[in-house]
Amino acid sequence: MLLYEGTTCWRVGVAPRAAFLLDMADYFLAARDAMSKARRSIHLLNWAFDPDTLFDPEPGCTGPDADRFGAFLKELAGSRPELDVRVLCWKSPMPIAATQDFFPLKARKCFAGTPVKFVLDGALPLGASHHQKVIVIDDAVAFCGGGDIGPDRWDTPDHLDNNPRREKTSHDNKCFDSRHEVMTVVDGAPARALGQLFRDRWLRATNETLPEPDVLPPSAWPASVKPDFRQVSVGLSRSVAAWRQVKQVRESEALYLTSIAAAKRCIYMENQYLTSPIMAEALAARLAEPKGPEIILISTQHSPSYFDQMTMDRTRSVFLKRLQDADKYGRFHAYSPITALGHTIIVHAKMAIIDDVLLRVGSSNLNNRSFGFDTECDLSIETPRGARGAAQRSRILDIRTRIIAHWFGCDDRVVQAALHKAGRVGSAIESLRLAGYCRLRPLAPTPIGPMATFIATFHIGDPITPHDSWRPWTRRARLKAALAAAARKVQRAGLPTPPRRLSKKSI
Template sequence: MEDIRDRILRPGVNCGQLARAHRAAVLIDGESYFAAFRQAAMKARRQMFILGWDIHSKVELLRGDAAVKAETDGAPITLGPLLNHLAQNNPELEIYILIWNYSMLLSLERDPNLRFNLGWTLHPRVHFHLDDEHPIGASQHQKIVVIDGQIGFCGGLDLSHYRWDSSDHEPDDPRRTTPAGDHYGPYHDIMMIVDGEPAAALAELCTERWQRATRKSIDVHGQNQWDAWPETVQPWFKEVDVAVVRTEPSYKSRQEVREVETLYRDSIRSAQRSIFIENQFFTSTVVCEALEERLREEHGPEVVIILPKEVDGWVGNKFMEFRRVNILKRVLKADVHGRLRLRHPWVGEQPKHGVMIHAKLMVVDDIFLRIGSSNLSNRSMGMDTECDLAIEASSPEQEAGVRRLRNELLAMHLGFPTDEVDNLTKETGSVVRVVDLLSDPERPDSKPRGLGPLEAQEEQFPELVSEAEIVDPKRPLEIDRLLDIFIPDETTQHSWLRAKWLWVVLGVLALVGLAGAWHFTALSDYANREVLAETMAGMARGWTIYPLIVLAYLIGGLVMFPVTVLIGATAILLEPLPAMLTAFAGTQVSAIVLYFAGMKLGRERIQSMAGSRLNRISKHLAKHGMLSVTLIRILPVAPYTIVNIVAGASHIRFVHYVFGTLLGMTPGILAVTIFTDRLLAFLRQPDLSNVLIMIAALVFLVVLTRWLKRRFT
């Protein structure tokens, strides 16, 4: 294997740039980060940037004794009032907050009314914006704070609720509550703080993202004649080169940046003795393949991976867990030499409480560390916008800082002093051995915390493969490429034409949640074609079956029932020609009713929510009229119901919509009815002719689908 140890960090290849920081330090867990942020923020003179996945104005930055001590400094300890206080008392200070304008799919993970429930009236110089300048389904996942271009924070922590915790991770810490008073479990995360050139680089990144999201340019205003470094934070590194590592998805005219993925691969390849990882997710096939290769080597490095026992959140439980199970099985199978340890942290005695791992950390040997926002997931490699900071030690003092981080984290998780972990690591020469020795419950000095084995559970949701592909894709979805046909890059338009993207289109992903409901609730029973056929056959005889089927299409459209299932059920109930005609009638009636519903709802409500974004995209779609509708009907890039409602709220003419729907639905209706008829014929009479006809129909469907995809992408 090629030795790339001498040059892990390569600007332009696996990082954007290497910049010299006078000081850098690691902040372990929310208690230290929130306090350091407040101290630095209170020193801001001209400019502050906050980029995040989430934010909550009512989060308390200081808790317990720290909050009591802060009463004398005259500044609020709650985020929103603190930012207003800073702006009010410094007429030169401008504060910019850029938060992800999230998809409906993750609305259960965050406050669905973030813009309206911030809990405070913003000062005129506190500028807040929801960032939707990203591919559909992607997120602005960077967690960055920059103060006067001089001090920069970067890592896994948002200034939001459910984030604060101390490094003790006590099971019943009364300080660990949300602004609403809800108690939550232990939570672990990490941030890095830097000054000097890396902080200036982060500031430039923030201005670029602000300009993309708002179409307003701002300059970085730095202040170098004073020190904004938090007084309670001691530097871990001095005069150290720090790499800024990014993921930027391809979007409009922008090319993708995959530095995060490349650096993961390069750093794993460079490891000589040990790889230590903490991460929220582990679903990345690239990282999995790199670790598999190293684990199969006879003299490869040890690998310790610390993950949460269960994937957190609605999306995680329903979709990401399926991917993680497969990845864990793969690396366990590759561990032919017994050098892998998969662990989850726990605290308490009876019962044991799992610690939520939200950190995104990697330490390789004693020379390399990275901290940032990127998960070990496919979407962090090429779909979401990410930012990590990385250090490659170039002196014994810097190596000591890297080693200190790994050993402090092990000591925290295992409940032993850092010195003891450090000495044991030197004595055994093995991180795996330290984990095994200090995790032994039979030790007389064992603690009420530890690192338990993480086993690959049985696949609980094998039917969600396709949905998991949507939730954790490697690149932006095909729908973005389709929409680019109709929507030119805003950067090429005159300023009076510039507007935001279509917020309503993000609602497409809400259908993924409905798909989960079909899988996990009794609703799935009604999607069974046999049940549907028996039910409808018992309801009507003779000609009355036809209006009932059309009515089923109308009701199905209103409740977002899959139209393909309805077409298939129609093909089961009726002969091919009546089935085709009835399916055409049903889809047209449903489409027309929903079009007018969208027109009524959209003109008065949808446009009030999405504003100029909907107007802009609908005007571009209207230029292509019937072609736009036909394309979207043919390609499975948007749910039937959503297309109908958005079309009604758009500028697409009704006649173009009707004929486009008729043309676009024709291939699908013909394919489903013919194939279903041949399948039923085969089941009734499995002779050679029916077998050949069914095979020919299947081949035709596959070829047609591939041709259409190739033609339109």
């Protein structure tokens, strides 16, 4: 068991239905379908929320105003007085808001004087962000993952070059970059728990207590989504920084460490970043084992923003080198995806598949701030071992196959055949690359100069906790303490234990 309340997760419950959504085109349509069926409430948590986002952009990135998130929510709230519609969005600093088309100002203006209750949430330490991405409908069905509401988030699994449906405006030829996101949708107890997550955040931001519903209406499950799982165990893991009367929560970090330590065959990860020395050390320890699991990492070739290129990308290069050096048995494979014409696909997904027993999707990056500085929420599906969980475990492997196939732009059966012949995921990917499927290219460390070395050494832009957010010279000590504390906590719970110390190569 990897999902353990109070250690690796906040809540564990059985979902009557759960589904995995690959990329945002399907998510946006599923969310619109579910929200249109709402009877009591629609509650949104987001890092970014742009009300002009189209659910289903037409060629030229056009569409009727009614097909935009903001107008849709206003119409629902206006036509159904009994419906409680709330949007809680991070109160981002102006320089960051500017990179996202000033979404806080646009949303505030959009919802002013309407029944939609829109709040910018700045109740957190200076420099931290609210990074959760959740939609809860009636406390009966909920979406959770890594995708925000913004025009640049929309894409299909084809990741087509020059897709007119990703054009920034209707009068130029520029397109948003291809972008990869993943989400989940669940109903039942996990959806109700995500409703409580929203109420907790709303109380913290506004001092207003929202009542918990006594009786829930039928689940507004989106008709377009076929459940991947039924009656499956689902856990919710959070990150919360210590701030004023709020206690620190590091469940997201604990689940990563425990599941990495427990893996027997394969750790498949997709993430925007890899800058956490704690995660690098945990992965390196498994690579050093003669019979440890193989590790597959999918990440973007380079971050879209210059700041992230200077901070996150440089540190990632150091840790890629660390993992390559630890890989004595040829089990580490890192790749960045490209389109058919060789353009970068932005990997914004934050997910992991551990063997065939855990499927994890959420908002947590593999960086320091996601585990103890920012506010995060991840949803994990855990399947039973033995014959009882065989069908669910098979479904997790089917999802992993589907993801790999989508990277190569091929049919699932092509990947299944390669896996059957190679016996290992990394070997199958390499065989497909040799066969001409070249949309995954190796992601290798690059040499870094003195300034980049300084940034990586002190993790500039990537705090561990609020205590070191403005004192980067204390971060190495904080990292050591955080890993030791996490190891003690999971050991007390009887869970697989990660390394207790950071090697000199990881700090």
